[in-house]
Amino acid sequence: MRRVTAIRNGTVIDHIPSGQAMRVLEMLNMNKTTSVPVSMVMNVPSKKMGTKDIIKVEDRELTQDELNRLALVAPEAHVAIIRAYSVAEKMTIQIGEEVTNVVRCTFSNCITTNPREPLAHRLRVMGREPLVLRCHYCGRPQDLEKLIGNLL
Amino acid sequence: MAGLITMDDLSNDEIQSILNDAERLLPVAEGKIYLPLLQGKILGNLFFEPSTRTRMSFETAMKRLGGDVVNLGDVKTSSVVKGETLFDTIQMVDGYTDIIAMRHPRQGAAQYAQDAARVPILNGGDGAGHHPTQTMLDLFTIKQAHGRLDGLKVVLAGDLRYGRTVHSLSHALTRFGCELVFASPKLLRMPAEIVEDLSAHGANVVETEDLLSSLADADVVYMTRIQKERFADEDEYTKVAGAYKLHASNLEGTKEDMIIMHPLPRVDEIHPSVDKTRHARYFEQAFNGVVARMALLCRLLGVTVPEDIPSAGGEF
Numbered sequence: 036m037r038r039v040t041a042i043r044n045g046t047v048i049d050h051i052p053s054g055q056a057m058r059v060l061e062m063l064n065m066n067k068t069t070s071v072p073v074s075m076v077m078n079v080p081s082k083k084m085g086t087k088d089i090i091k092v093e094d095r096e097l098t099q100d101e102l103n104r105l106a107l108v109a110p111e112a113h114v115a116i117i118r119a120y121s122v123a124e125k126m127t128i129q130i131g132e133e134v135t136n137v138v139r140c141t142f143s144n145c146i147t148t149n150p151r152e153p154l155a156h157r158l159r160v161m162g163r164e165p166l167v168l169r170c171h172y173c174g175r176p177q178d179l180e181k182l183i184g185n186l187l
Numbered sequence: 188m189a190g191l192i193t194m195d196d197l198s199n200d201e202i203q204s205i206l207n208d209a210e211r212l213l214p215v216a217e218g219k220i221y222l223p224l225l226q227g228k229i230l231g232n233l234f235f236e237p238s239t240r241t242r243m244s245f246e247t248a249m250k251r252l253g254g255d256v257v258n259l260g261d262v263k264t265s266s267v268v269k270g271e272t273l274f275d276t277i278q279m280v281d282g283y284t285d286i287i288a289m290r291h292p293r294q295g296a297a298q299y300a301q302d303a304a305r306v307p308i309l310n311g312g313d314g315a316g317h318h319p320t321q322t323m324l325d326l327f328t329i330k331q332a333h334g335r336l337d338g339l340k341v342v343l344a345g346d347l348r349y350g351r352t353v354h355s356l357s358h359a360l361t362r363f364g365c366e367l368v369f370a371s372p373k374l375l376r377m378p379a380e381i382v383e384d385l386s387a388h389g390a391n392v393v394e395t396e397d398l399l400s401s402l403a404d405a406d407v408v409y410m411t412r413i414q415k416e417r418f419a420d421e422d423e424y425t426k427v428a429g430a431y432k433l434h435a436s437n438l439e440g441t442k443e444d445m446i447i448m449h450p451l452p453r454v455d456e457i458h459p460s461v462d463k464t465r466h467a468r469y470f471e472q473a474f475n476g477v478v479a480r481m482a483l484l485c486r487l488l489g490v491t492v493p494e495d496i497p498s499a500g501g502e503f
Contacts, residue, residue, distance in 0.1 A: 147295065152274055152299070173313075
């Protein structure tokens with residue numbers, strides 16, 4: 036059963052873990068300020084995941100950098116760029132050695148808690164499955180749940 | 188080598204080589220030989236929080252080697268109080284100096300400064316993070332006493348949670364295959380992530396609340412100060428801190444060559460009766476801050492310490 040109609044142009048983000056769609060929008064800064072149509076379905080059946088969320092963003096092609104921000108909440112998400120109702124490109128989230136300028140370190144005494152300090156917020160990727168991150172500066176391991184509350 | 192932010196910036200061979208340099212520099216640190224290896228070089232001392240030994244020993248180290256020092260001075264009268272960022276402060280001092288020694292209340296500040304600077308940063312303590320120059324002088328003191336670093340049994344006692352000296356030191360000792368005993372009250376245990384890190388590197392770690400029964404076969408006992416303000420009430424502090432005090436009478440039955448160290452200042456965790464025993468090494472340890480930092484300054488500034496210092500140096 037199709038719950039949301041196909042889009043002509045834009046981006047489809049599939050295989051988002053159930054319940055994380057709102058966070059994905061938040062991480063893409065699309066929860067408040069976007070002007071393009073965005074459709075979202077939550078908790079739909081999935082063979083692979085049991086249930087999943089899906090987001091469709093019309094008339095906007097997300098960049099690889101934007102997608103990589105999703106590593107914290109939906110590392111397995113599949114992304115398709117749609118042009119003229121067809122899949123023009125498939126993309127996957129790539130986690131590099133660092134997560135840069137996506138979130139701020141969760142440690143309250145880290146040097147980066149001063150919002151006026153200009154250097155990039157850098158979290159080093161110590162492990163991928165599960166995702167393990169440490170602040171480049173203070174070295175503290177990061178609690179992913181807390182980290183999502185520190186989006187930049 | 189850029190700077191020294193954590194002990195991970197040094198390999199075991201580099202540690203040994205710097206300790207050997209330090210050993211040869213002893214007569215220079217004692218003022219017996221004049222050896223101006225760092226003439227024309229300027230150290231920037233940036234201490235954003237109080238320091239006596241670290242700041243003074245950096246200054247002494249630089250001056251014994253013929254170099255000069257500029258100080259940030261009291262933070263309350265510097266541009267920091269006007270709201271200057273660390274980034275901006277570093278940009279300025281970077282232009283004035285050849286190398287910077289820094290202590291800062293925020294964890295990660297030293298790495299941040301290194302990323303902002305062109306000159307090497309020597310981390311003199313960042314929050315509860317790292318204090319690698321202290322570790323180098325601690326290792327120097329241990330090597331001086333035991334002739335080696337590997338395979339020793341080291342008891343670290345007191346405040347292991349907030350004490351940055353023990354964080355850096357335990358990482359380094361693990362790399363030399365030492366057996367570690369962490370003796371602390373529950374509230375002040377070594378942070379779990381550090382114990383995990385050490386275990387991942389193959390450390391042999393025992394955690395206990397009982398300091399006195401850990402002394403018998405120890406080669407090194409490293410005491411730290413338990414601070415009153417870490418406890419909710421004074422009664423709790425008195426009860427807990429009492430179990431982490433050493434008196435000369437506690438040292439009977441310990442190894443002949445066991446040494447007691449302390450990063451200082453001490454309050455009452457080491458009774459003055461210990462000072463006169465053959466085990467006390469904390470004042471030598473404080474002096475070793477000068478010689479270890481001399482060796483580090485030379486290394487980071489790319490200056491080779493001569494093999495034969497008596498013939499390289501001159502008299503005053």
